[in-house]
Amino acid sequence: MxxxxxxxxxxxxxxxxxxxxxxxxxxxxxxxxxxxxxxxxxxxxxxxxxxxxxxxxxxxxxxxxxxxxxxxxxxxxxxLVPANLPVSANAPALSDDQSPTTPPEPDPTGYLRASDGTRLAYFADVPADPVATLVFYHGSGANEGAGYLDFGRQVADRYHVATYLFDMRGHGKSGGRRGDAPSRRQMFADTRTAVDFVKHTNPRLPEYVGGHSAGAGLVLNSESRIDHEVAGYVYLAPDFGLHSGTERHSEAANFATISHRVLIADVLTGGLLDAHAYAVAFAYAPAEIHRAGLVSRYTSTMAIAQNAGHSAAVLAGTHRPVGVWVGSDDEVFDPAAVRTFARHAPRATTQIVAGADHLGVINRSIDSVGTWLDRRAAAYSAAYPAAPQAH
Incomplete structure (x- = not known):
């Protein structure tokens, strides 16, 4: 006793x-x-x-x-050792030379209610005769207004794919504490809410889901909840996780400053300790944070929700088409390593986009992503004749 x-x-x-x-x-x-x-x-x-x-x-x-x-x-x-996370990390920021100047995020098309009541903002571009739908998530600390809206508009206008770009909770126009979430499970449930909404709105169309950078990580972590509804996945410069071996060893790879103490305490205690303490800071310039509404820090919960710790197994276990695009000049990820890792997926299509960097791949991949989606929609239409025919 x-x-x-x-x-x-x-x-x-x-x-x-x-x-x-x-x-x-x-x-x-x-x-x-x-x-x-x-x-x-x-x-x-x-x-x-x-x-x-x-x-x-x-x-x-x-x-x-x-x-x-x-x-x-x-x-x-x-x-009592501080996490030492400044408002903006001291590492070099990503190059935005290939991206247009980001204005403040506009009003969204609408909002969904998450399972806990939080409002989730989305931006929809729906052509008159869509052949498929795409649910898409932004990268770390960003929002859909920070460089993604033109991608959604052009894929919709030129390739007849209805695009639904979602701000994660705690980002952009969505509700929730900035850079935090009640739990990792809630983040995955939010993804399921978005996928269910788009499928209910367009029940006869094949639905594709994807994201850029850490947005791809969130989708990979959510896959077990959504795979039964999804026709395929679209990943731009995907973050396959800390153990994937795809990160570059360069100064630009230090885009994120990490407090390992906070993350370890959270993981070892199953979220009982430090789950909502700030654990990651991003190297966004203060002016860009203010202008574009970027999130400069993540709690441990938000960071782990976007870290695809089991991405090799997830990719190997999906029999859906998986498209992966990464820039040849990506500052964060090694394009050759990303392409090799993506081949864990049995039906992977990979492309290194010449001259594109980590942010530039968003707009420089529009044609190849749109063509890939259009061809997959045509195959879907052939397999399911009741579905609308692709162009």
Missing amino acids: RVILTLGGFGSVLTGAIECGPEARPLTRVLGGALVAVGLLLWWLVARLRRPGATSGRRAVPLTAAALAGLTGAGLVVA
């Missing part, structure tokens, strides 16, 4: 100490203080439960308590 109480006290004190870290919100610090108090109370009970006259094991509990107290102190020191 005494050993159990001693261990329980250690767990309570350590958990409370970490909860009182510098990124903690006021209510979280109150909870942390309460946990520390409970742990100390448990240790006091251990001391009171010593049996009169007992000699064996008298030293075991005090020594255990002392050792665990030392570990608790070490945990407290770690918890």
